[in-house]
Amino acid sequence: MKINYYTFFIVNFFFSILIVFASFFFEFYYNLEPCKLCFIQRFGWIFFTIISFLALFLGSYKKLVTILTIIVLSLLSLIGIYHSGVEVGILDNFLSCTTSSGLEAKSIEELSKIIMNTDNNDCAFPKYSFFGLTLANLGVLSSFFLLFINLLLLKKLLVK
Numbered sequence: 001m002k003i004n005y006y007t008f009f010i011v012n013f014f015f016s017i018l019i020v021f022a023s024f025f026f027e028f029y030y031n032l033e034p035c036k037l038c039f040i041q042r043f044g045w046i047f048f049t050i051i052s053f054l055a056l057f058l059g060s061y062k063k064l065v066t067i068l069t070i071i072v073l074s075l076l077s078l079i080g081i082y083h084s085g086v087e088v089g090i091l092d093n094f095l096s097c098t099t100s101s102g103l104e105a106k107s108i109e110e111l112s113k114i115i116m117n118t119d120n121n122d123c124a125f126p127k128y129s130f131f132g133l134t135l136a137n138l139g140v141l142s143s144f145f146l147l148f149i150n151l152l153l154l155k156k157l158l159v160k
Contacts, residue, residue, distance in 0.1 A: 005055075005059070006056060009055040012048075012069070012150075013052035016045055016052055019142055020042065020049055023038070023042050041079055041136075041139055044075060045076065045139075052069065062157055063157050063158070066153055069146075070154060073146050073150060076139070087134055
């Protein structure tokens with residue numbers, strides 16, 4: 001069965017909606033506060049969702065839209081790989097997901113207050129895993145899958 005351009009971007013759109021919905025679901029239903037990298041990935045997926053939706057109405061710009069989705073998915077894949085690397089401890093996090101270190105505290109009471117009022121949103125500690133895969137790992141797999149499919153679509157569009 002051949003999938004045309006519009007059907008393809010409808011699938012892209014609903015797949016990305018599912019990912020964005022899942023990120024909000026985990027945040028608000030399970031109270032999993034996202035780290036900075038999670039927010040960056042979420043905004044990337046929201047941007048990809050918007051592009052996929054607009055692609056349905058921009059039929060005359062098929063190649064341009066497909067190339068744009070490939071760029072966005074490549075960036076999402078790289079961010080996801082980096083995020084997974086930070087979680088595993090292979091890479092150092094240059095975004096500094098940790099909050100105040102407490103070095104400005106003048107007493108033990110002040111330090112205790114800083115510790116008690118600080119949320120732990122460190123990117124190095126995954127908050128959820130599914131069959132041994134963290135949400136960052138699942139994001140990488142999703143973006144790689146869509147990237148591969150988008151590359152196939154671009155190849156099809158260029159061969160015409």
